[in-house]
Amino acid sequence: MGTQVSGPRTVEDCDLCIVGAGISGLNFLFSASRYMSKADKVVLVDRNPTFGGMWNETYPYVRLHQPHPMFTVGNFSWSLDKERSHLATREEILRHFAECIDRLRDRVTLVERYGYEYEGHEEVRVDGGVRAEARLRPTASDDHELLIRTPRLVKAVGMRVPKPEPLTLSSRDVVSISPLDLDLLERGAEETPVYVVGGGKTGMDTAHAVLSRFPAREVSLIIGKGTMFWNRNEAFPTGLKRWWAGDMAMPTFLDLALRFNGTNEAEVYEYLKREYTLSLNDRCENFLSGILSEEENAFIAAHAHDVVEDYLVDVVDVAGRPVMKFRSGAERAVEPGTYVVGCTGSLFRDNHPYEPYVSESGTTVSIQSTSSVYLFQSFSGYWLGQLLGAGKLLDVPLYALDNERFFTRDRKAFTFAWMTQLLYNTILIMDVVPARALRDCGLNFDNWYPLYRQLPFLLNVKIHRRSYLEHFRRSLDRVCERAQVQGGPLATHSG
Ligand SMILES: Cc1cc2nc3c(=O)[nH]c(=O)nc-3n(C[C@H](O)[C@H](O)[C@H](O)COP(=O)(O)OP(=O)(O)OC[C@H]3O[C@@H](n4cnc5c(N)ncnc54)[C@H](O)[C@@H]3O)c2cc1C
Numbered sequence: 001m002g003t004q005v006s007g008p009r010t011v012e013d014c015d016l017c018i019v020g021a022g023i024s025g026l027n028f029l030f031s032a033s034r035y036m037s038k039a040d041k042v043v044l045v046d047r048n049p050t051f052g053g054m055w056n057e058t059y060p061y062v063r064l065h066q067p068h069p070m071f072t073v074g075n076f077s078w079s080l081d082k083e084r085s086h087l088a089t090r091e092e093i094l095r096h097f098a099e100c101i102d103r104l105r106d107r108v109t110l111v112e113r114y115g116y117e118y119e120g121h122e123e124v125r126v127d128g129g130v131r132a133e134a135r136l137r138p139t140a141s142d143d144h145e146l147l148i149r150t151p152r153l154v155k156a157v158g159m160r161v162p163k164p165e166p167l168t169l170s171s172r173d174v175v176s177i178s179p180l181d182l183d184l185l186e187r188g189a190e191e192t193p194v195y196v197v198g199g200g201k202t203g204m205d206t207a208h209a210v211l212s213r214f215p216a217r218e219v220s221l222i223i224g225k226g227t228m229f230w231n232r233n234e235a236f237p238t239g240l241k242r243w244w245a246g247d248m249a250m251p252t253f254l255d256l257a258l259r260f261n262g263t264n265e266a267e268v269y270e271y272l273k274r275e276y277t278l279s280l281n282d283r284c285e286n287f288l289s290g291i292l293s294e295e296e297n298a299f300i301a302a303h304a305h306d307v308v309e310d311y312l313v314d315v316v317d318v319a320g321r322p323v324m325k326f327r328s329g330a331e332r333a334v335e336p337g338t339y340v341v342g343c344t345g346s347l348f349r350d351n352h353p354y355e356p357y358v359s360e361s362g363t364t365v366s367i368q369s370t371s372s373v374y375l376f377q378s379f380s381g382y383w384l385g386q387l388l389g390a391g392k393l394l395d396v397p398l399y400a401l402d403n404e405r406f407f408t409r410d411r412k413a414f415t416f417a418w419m420t421q422l423l424y425n426t427i428l429i430m431d432v433v434p435a436r437a438l439r440d441c442g443l444n445f446d447n448w449y450p451l452y453r454q455l456p457f458l459l460n461v462k463i464h465r466r467s468y469l470e471h472f473r474r475s476l477d478r479v480c481e482r483a484q485v486q487g488g489p490l491a492t493h494s495g
Pocket of ligand 1: 019020021022023024025045046047048052053054055058062063064065066071116117118119156157158159160161201202377378
């Protein structure tokens with residue numbers, strides 16, 4: 001399988017091309033490689049200079065939400081010599097990815113094309129089938145453009161998380177910074193206040209980091225409607241509790257998905273809030289499936305100078321003094337020099353054109369949020385790779401959701417739609433993939449618990465498979481119709 005230079009373009013043939021070297025693309029490669037050999041050539045492409053995706057660009061004090069063993073590629077275990085409960089740092093995650101790639105290099109002939117931007121592709125008819133021809137442009141060099149010809153193209157661009165940026169503010173008298181710039185706080189006078197804007201995972205991580213690193217500073221949070229988090233102490237209990245207590249993920253999703261009927265999200269939301277989450281106060285409303293511990297939450301609540309439940313619109317200078325303006329119309333004068341750290345929403349902020357998760361011919365797989373089969377794209381990568389390997393990609397009528405549109409239209413309903421979808425699709429997939437595929441899925445949050453604790457859920461689903469599928473399907477159809485979002489099996493699948 002060769003490479004040829006044709007005019008200003010190099011043409012490269014391969015058996016599989018994966019665009020996106022983040023956790024989703026690597027999980028796809030893990031699964032697909034189960035069905036491939038060293039003779040098979042895989043081209044792995046990323047616009048970044050290396051693999052690892054968003055973890056290369058996110059803020060340095062980020063820590064994993066879940067204990068590190070459950071954030072991996074396929075069944076690859078971590079070599080990190082830390083407690084199982086350790087929440088890995090950015091550097092640790094990137095080191096783990098490096099080890100995973102090494103292991104994938106042993107399975108297939110892996111050609112890594114970093115520093116190439118995927119620009120588009122066509123599916124063309126060739127003898128006996130269809131192949132994709134993808135155009136790649138070098139991002140930083142004078143190298144030739146690449147044309148990749150492949151019978152299987154995977155675009156694993158994931159949630160397209162943007163790099164954190166400072167907020168654009170009118171005032172010249174405040175210092176607007178991004179979470180990447182916390183070191184700047186070393187410089188200003190110790191008593192200069194800090195406002196963290198955003199109450200989600202980035203906001204809470206940032207508040208925690210600033211309060212810990214700069215205890216003398218007055219730190220306030222601006223949290224809008226506020227965010228609820230899964231309670232990590234309950235979701236991933238440590239010590240002996242793991243053997244008998246805790247809120248396991250799949251049973252939790254099942255509990256919520258069975259209560260949800262496609263119309264009653266307000267009621268189920270109250271239940272979710274009461275039973276499974278924690279937050280800075282009882283009024284917090286947003287939920288993005290982030291995870292926080294009781295200790296982190298209590299630390300921030302105890303040490304924050306103020307928690308503002310409003311949305312910052314701008315900071316303007318009025319008579320030589322910066323004034324914060326809020327969406328409610330409220331205003332607040334702040335000290336000159338105040339730091340404003342922008343930690344507002346990084347998920348589903350754009351409106352990308354719709355693209356089905358698999359093309360009609362089965363040649364192109366697209367892992368992104370407009371036609372998504374799991375909220376967690378790492379799961380999409382893992383399971384779609386398994387379906388491709390098993391030759392079932394076009395046979396299984398997975399329920400796809402346009403998460404981008406859903407999230408902006410109805411966040412509460414979206415919460416239960418993605419959980420319902422996760423269960424529905426997992427049941428369909430389990431019907432057709434080998435048992436080994438389930439065992440190899442290191443992403444499964446319930447691997448935190450001993451195997452005997454995972455069995456009742458599997459048995460329960462086996463016994464009630466049919467009625468659960470009917471219930472989930474009805475809820476999903478109803479909620480998609482109400483929210484006016486695209487949802488359902490693709491037209492190419494029988495529904
Ligand atoms: C602050 C933050 C913290 C998070 N913490 C967690 C956590 O603790 N646990 C968890 O499970 N999830 C977490 N997430 C969600 C997280 O985004 C996913 O878990 C996961 O890492 C995303 O991987 P991905 O492969 O889907 O996407 P990415 O990591 O974004 O990878 C996609 C890759 O595709 C490449 N790409 C995109 N377009 C092109 C193109 N046109 N040409 C070439 N290359 C392209 C990008 O360069 C990128 O490398 C977090 C998200 C954020 C924002």
